[in-house]
Amino acid sequence: MRQELDGENARLADYFDVIAGTSTGSLMTAMLTAPNENNRPLFAAKDIKPFYLEHCPKIFPHKRGALGWLVKNLKSLFGPKYNGKYLHKIIREELGETRLHQTLAHAVIPTFDIKHLHPTIFSTYEVKKSPLLDARLSDICISTSAAPTYLPAHHFMNQDSKGNIEEFNLIDGGVAANNPALVAISQVTKQVFDENPDFFPIKPMDYGRFLVISIGTGSAKGEKKYNAKWQPSGACWTG
Secondary structure: HHHHOOOOOHHHHHHEEEEEOOOOOHHHHHHHHOOOOOOOOOOOOHHHHHHHHHHHHHHOOOOOOOHHHHHHHHHHHOOOOOOOOHHHHHHHHHHHEEEEEHHEEEEEEEEEOOOOEEEEEEEOOOOOHHHOOEEHHHHHHHHHHHOOOEEEEEEEEEEEEEEEEOEEEEEHHOOOOOHHHHHHHHHHHHHHHHHOOHHHHOOOOOHHOOOOOOOOOOOOOOOOOOOOOOOOOOOOOOO
16 A cells, blocks of 8 residues: 555655564564665565565475375374475575664564573664674574474574674574564663653553554464363263
8 A cells, every 4th residue: 555655666664663573574674674775675565475475385395195204203202293394494594694683674573592492583773782682683583483393403603793602592582472563662662761862752561653564463262162062982082
């Protein structure tokens, strides 16, 4: 709709102060905010669905038949179901060496550190105070897309301009922050408290001034198929 009003070069990053996401939402965040060679967003919103339709079958390959099902489930007993190699490849190809501070709108991407057992929030608002968070977007996206049991955790090192080095051992941010919109609101609230001029004259706790568009992945269908009644056949769950 904005392209109809403002031209075909209009992008979501032109209209939002902050774009946030975790897991697959982080990929969308990067696609919408990372700059291309012309310093415009890599992807328009309409390009995201075709991207997923093209690449998802290679990210999550399925072997057909009973043998394929058996192999996949046996593999999950000893590690993640998928090795993530194709996902890592396509993310690195698309994002290259782009770092967090280079996004065209503020980006907030939660992850979870499995070594220190705490969330690590990659936020463009934080990189000035914590330069070691200014990691490559590719590493951030690979980290937060590492859903437990599906994709392997991601380890990488980052170095700031003073030579300080930080080690990261990260998985899907949804483990600790399943609502990235709330994380984004908390980041903006901190900026309001710190009197960031970008948010003047908004006052702390003045949430009525926030416009939030939260896009999820749908809701579970409550079929109520099972109960705890014991059946003569030995089946514990019945419809």
